[in-house]
Amino acid sequence: MADREERRFAEVPRESVKLMAESAGVELTDDVAALLAEDVCYRLREATQSSSQFMRHAKRRKLTVEDFNRALRWSNVEAICGYGAQDSLPFRPIKEGELFFVEDRDINLVELALATNIPKGCAETMVRVNVSYLDGKGNLEPQGTVPSAVQTLSDDLLKYYQQITRAILGEDPHLMKVALLDLQSNSKIAALLPYFVYVISGVKSVSHDLEQLNRLLHMVKSLVQNPYLYLGSYVRSLVSSVMYCILEPLAASINPLNDHWTLRDYAAMLLSHIFWTHGDLVSGLYHQILLSLQKVLSDPVRPLCSHYGAVVGLHGLGWKAVERVLYPHLPAYWANLQAVLDDYSVSNAQVKADGHKVYGAILVAVERLLKMKALSLSQPADTAQPGSGGGMGFRVSSPGLSPPPEPLSEPALGIASHLQAGGAGCPWEDWTAVPLPAMYGELYSFFGDSLAVRFSTGPGLGGCPPSPPALSADTRKEPSGSAANPDTARKMPQLTANLNISPRQDGSPRAEPAPPSLAAPGRSLARSSSSSSSVQRSRSSSSRPGQRSAGLSRDVFPKARFPPPQAGPPAFSFLIGGRQMGRRCQGRRFQTSFSPQPQSTVPPRAYAHKLPVIGRVGKPVRRWACSHYSLHLPL
């Protein structure tokens, strides 16, 4: 009874009535307005009462505008038009003056009428049967299964589906291209989405067939790029398929002649694309991905190709992912990797080659981490905005990722542009970032010179490359192996970083015994001929011992160009300059230089064990006096 007394009716205030009257050009006294308001309330309640009948008989719980209109119609009142939309109408206040109104946007009917990409109408109404057999006692779990796909396909759609899948998985590359393009732009295939997703989930059954895996991944890409598809929860399924290609020790990778590395690179790129464009559809997706990548990375039992996948995956997710997952894991992982790389036995050759791959991937990832970190430091305002920071982060993320062989180089650019637009920042929890100098110091202790190498001395210290980014990418010189590694440069068109290390003690690697030349370099060369930059990079690194033993090291390594060593601790400073690429500040130039504190928290030697290969710092770094690094990052 108490709550019955509390019951209140919605009431129309007399002010509203007066306002209405004024808008119709009638002046009302307060008394009249009050009376009218009361009457209006009553009539409204009456109409609502009778409209509830229509709701009940329609066997619904929700009273619709239509019900109300029916009630009005049957009481000989004109129906109210224009409120039949299924979506709730936003009811907004105007700040100044307590006015509330229902937002009513203009709709361009011409545009709507002439639109060609209107998705086909919803699926046919149909009847499905579920049977619950009782045991006689009636003991039965709550029944009623909801069919997963609540649509039947029309004949057209079915045909389309068959044609497309046949074309994509078939032999004809041209047909495949056409099919993929259509999949990417067709606006009427929403009903087929579950089917395609199902097909794609078949990756697990074709793990022996690189070609098929590749095609399925391309299918993923087309679906992801289709602007008319709402992926919804299918994102999860797609991601798991892609992750499978990135992380699993595919059957295809047993044969070293199969270039599963490319596949992994491509899948990683795809993953990052899905994440940046559709990550908001599934909550917690980012962290789930990070977790599974981390799990693989920290599992020493996994084969190296899985680790490689994890690294490129992280790389694809942006430098922050690298910072948060890969970087903390590096010390632990390094020991394992080193063990592999240190083993010169013939039986280990294959594994070692794989190890070099991983090494290369890590190197690329941490390089970008450093670069971006430096960039974020130099541009605190910019990184404060997660959107632009994320976008930036991704734009430069590509160097580690290879452009996959032939049909993909073009779409890859498409992806990049996509990401620029949709690069939403991911949620960053408070996480104590390692200061850049410390990070550099630690990383340097792992990679030594080869880390520095990546920062390229190309356009020269302090000089702003006058050429536009794309051009600079082509003109930029790779320190030594640039001729052999054009891909590496190509993938970082918009950001150049110059790191000058000076002075550098020449020949420090040489102090180590030259590793025996093995078949690995040659093999990796053959493998990487059509392969990614990271592959090439790792090839270059893996082949380095061999080359060095052949006395070619000077050509390969930039450090050779450095002036003779001087005394003193290594010190470096970054000079960052370039053009800002944010949408708002297109092309504005900037240049920042900074020199972090030279004393790093981690002594450089800490991890500089006996790594005979690339980047090995044989002698204490301290001996190089006054190392001076600079990063020049034209944007």
Place this chain on the structure above:
Amino acid sequence: MAAVQGGQIDPEGEKDIKTEPSNDGSGNNNANDGGVLSSSPGATSSSGTTKTLTAGAEDQQTLLAVLQFLKRNKLSESVDILRREAGLSDDADDSKVSDTAGSGLGSTVNVDAEGGDANSLLNRVTIATAAPPATAAPAPTKVPASGGEDQPDVNVVLSAYSQQGDPPLYQVYYSGLKKFIESVLDCHRAELSQVFYPLFVHMYLELVYNNHEMEAKAFFEKFSGDQECYYEEDLRILSSLTKKEHMKGNETLLDFRTSKFVLRISRDSYQLLKRHLQERQNNQIWNIIQEHLYIDIFDGMPRSKGQIDAMSGSLAGEGKRDANKAKVFYGLLKEPEIEVPLDDEDEEAENEEGKPKKKKPKKDSMGNKSKKQDPNAPQQNRIPLPELKDSDKLDKIMNMKEATKKIRLGPDNLPSICFYSFLNAYQGLTAVDFTDDSSLIAGGFADSTVRVWSVTPKKLRRVKSAADLSLIDKESDDVLERIMDEKTASESKILYGHSGPVYGISFSPDRNYLLSSSEDGTVRLWSLQTYTCLVGYKGHNYPVWDTQFSPYGYYFISGGHDRVARLWATDHYQPLRMFAGHLADITCTRFHPNSNYVATGSADRTIRLWDVLTGNCVRILTGHKGPIHALAFSPNGKFMASGATDGRVLLWDIGHGLMIGDLKGHTDTIYSLKFSRDGEILASASMDNTVKLWDSMKAFDELETDDFTMATGHIHLPENSKELLLGTYLTKSTPVIHLHFTRRNLLLAAGAYNPC
């Protein structure tokens, strides 16, 4: 006292209704008059009582006044009519007036005219009562005070609320009565408490009518909390009504006024109340009781609170006891004798299943071998039924064959449930029906379409066009097969024709026709041979909420917002019978298995059973606390189940007009009820996404021993819902709106998947 006895329904007053269903037109009007007459006893009786007091001179005077009034309102036509009819008996005139007022269906054009007439009636009443000084025993003397003169344009329905007493005193009156009733002996208190609600409403309305808005609000505030919770809906409507102007055209109010609120009170309690009111000279309340309440006095023990609560809750109180006295032939008709080629296989199968003994007699009693006439069954030809066609006979044979394979259900042997989910029913599924042989399913949708699906592999086909049909060899054996157009075979067909949501749908027993009723006020008959609309039955001018075919075909019943249920025959464009009496929308309609009776459930929270032959209302069943949305007869015709928005299922004994069970468990509106083929299990389907199975056999058995209950009509319902509930089966986000038992006792349920 006069009012107390005056409210009798006079069954003789019903016009004769021809038994030939094939006569059209005229039968309609007769039925209309008859039905309405019975529905508005209050109005007739009151005019009847006053008439005795009127003298001829006053009659003349009244007539003149009326004529004057009509002229003033420029109702020249009415004036003419009145003049012409002045020589005729006033009774006819009176009853006509009350008819129209009572039915509340007049079109807008007529309302004014009626208002005029009605007002004249009122004038006469007041004048009449004023003239003789306080004759009729305790009748109030204040009545005529300002009477009907004040508002000449107000409906008669409202004008009865004349100025009486001092508005602020209303609270005193009411609380005085309240105090008295609270102080009486416990055994009387519950009975007398029934008076509270109608009294409260009428007092409130009087206050409102006389423009005492503030007092009315205060009165409502003070006493609305005392009312039973099941009147909450009505109270909400009342509370929004605070202006005299709003009273016009308010349906709930009309209901209140046109019908007397019926209370059943034992003689002792009634005497107590009467004595109290007379002692106190509390004419205000006494007047209301006389004018607006019908007190059905019985001798014997006062009823308990539980008994009263079980029966009350309807818009106009309980059904009168004598309303349920008429004999109802609830037995089943004899099945026509059909030569059943019983093949040996079936016999063997039956034996193997190990339940032949029990079933045999059952089948016999229902089947063709029974030669005895059930004493409770109506005459075979009580209403004419269509002759069986060959195809019907074949179907009957099929039915019997299937029936032999029927699973005998019981508490230990529950039916399997087959759920038909309507997917992508964004248009809003509003009604579903299965054919008796479960081969077709039809859905009515809010987008005005009707869709029919075949649930067997057999596809739906149209008959060929006339031109193609002429080419067919009509002598060939498979001519029935040849007339079908293979090109049109499909799993479903859509029927377009309605212009509003389809709320009711029903297959004919022979599966040749489909009925649909819609918001557009029509009932349509569709052919399932050609999948076209054959007839649109127009008669209900308002939304038609439900329709159903007779179990023998040919007839069908419809009911809707206009509160009138209509009985139609498929070959007549006008209804054969109109069943008027409900005080609110008719929400569901069902045929009795013997086709001689029709049950209607209504938003006034009563169920009425109508005799198809005479058009009389033979049962008024009260007890539901919300609009009734589901009805089902047991297969033997003896019992009925009803479900309402209150989530309760009530079981009724039709022969005695008694409530015999109250099944609680559902939490939302019950949209469908169905007995299993043998009546052992009752299945209920609800908006709360569940199907529940109940042990109906047990519920019926436990009651039949109690003779006393049968005699007095007062029931003690055992609280046994939990024991009777055999199982609850959940769907996933699918409100269940239809149930059907196949001939083998598999339970089919249907609803639209509603993911949000």
